[in-house]
Amino acid sequence: MKPLQFAAIPLFLMLLAAAMAGENPSGKDNVGSNLPPRVRGLLIQEMNAILGATRNILDGLVRGQHAVVASNAQAIHDSFILEQQMTEKDRQALMRAVPERFIERDRAFHQLSARLAEAARNGNSARQRALFADMVEACAACHTHHARERFPGFAEGSNQAR
Ligand code: HEC
Known part of the structure; x- marks a missing residue:
């Protein structure tokens, strides 16, 4: 067997295994590394702002401070960075790079x-907690599908997979 053929088999098997696992790290599903660096930087800033707001929401929830929950949930809705700093060109680059499912999520x-901001403005605590749980679910679901390179703990077969 020629060395070239020999080398080609494991590569093929690796690709097959990756395809069967539904994983394609360099494919379109994984969003971060497909973005132009500037847009990726804005997304990461946005994500860190969202994490900060999410912590504040939890704080507000356990203290019954509806106004804290309302303002932080509203800030997430209004978008911290992306809406304000993305140019039209950035937006087009983002839309080209991501799968439709990412936009939907x-x-x-x-x-x-x-909806969480509204429940907080209405002072409905039980509803706020239910919507907050849905939000955490939405973070993890999007990271599982679109940010596995950044968060390998969500990879298939991992103990932390959900
Ligand atoms: C629609 C998809 C989506 C949703 C929803 C989402 N994220 Fe992310 N998030 C991403 C992607 C994609 C990355 C990885 C970016 C990269 O690889 O550069 C990321 C990265 C992050 C990071 C890491 C930033 C860094 O410093 O590298 C944090 C923190 C984060 N998200 C927090 C959250 C929290 C908290 C929520 C929910 C309240 C959330 N995200 C919801 C898509 C999402």
Whole structure:
């Protein structure tokens, strides 16, 4: 067997295994590394702002501070960085790079944050907790499908897989 053929087999098997596991780290599903660096930087800033707001929401929830929950959920809905700093060109680059499902998940996530803000303005604690649980679910679901490179704990077969 020629060395070239020999080398080609494991590579093929690796690709097959990756395809069967539904994993394609360099494919379109994984969003981060497909973005132009500037847009990726904005997304990461946005994510860190969202994490900060999410912590504040938890704080507000356990203290019954509806106004804290309302303002932080509204801030997530209104988008901290992306809406304000993305140019039209950035937006087009983002849309080209991501799969349709990512856009849908993002939209659903932002709708959830609006509903949470509204429940908080109405002072409905039980509803706020239910919507917050849905939001955490939405974070993890999007990371599982679109940010596995960044969060390998969500990889298939991992103990932390959900
Ligand atoms: C619609 C998809 C989506 C949703 C919803 C989402 N994220 Fe993310 N998030 C991403 C992607 C994609 C990355 C990885 C970006 C990269 O690899 O550069 C990421 C990365 C992050 C990071 C890491 C940022 C860094 O410093 O590298 C944090 C923190 C984070 N998200 C928090 C959250 C929290 C908290 C929520 C929910 C309240 C959330 N995200 C919801 C897509 C999402």
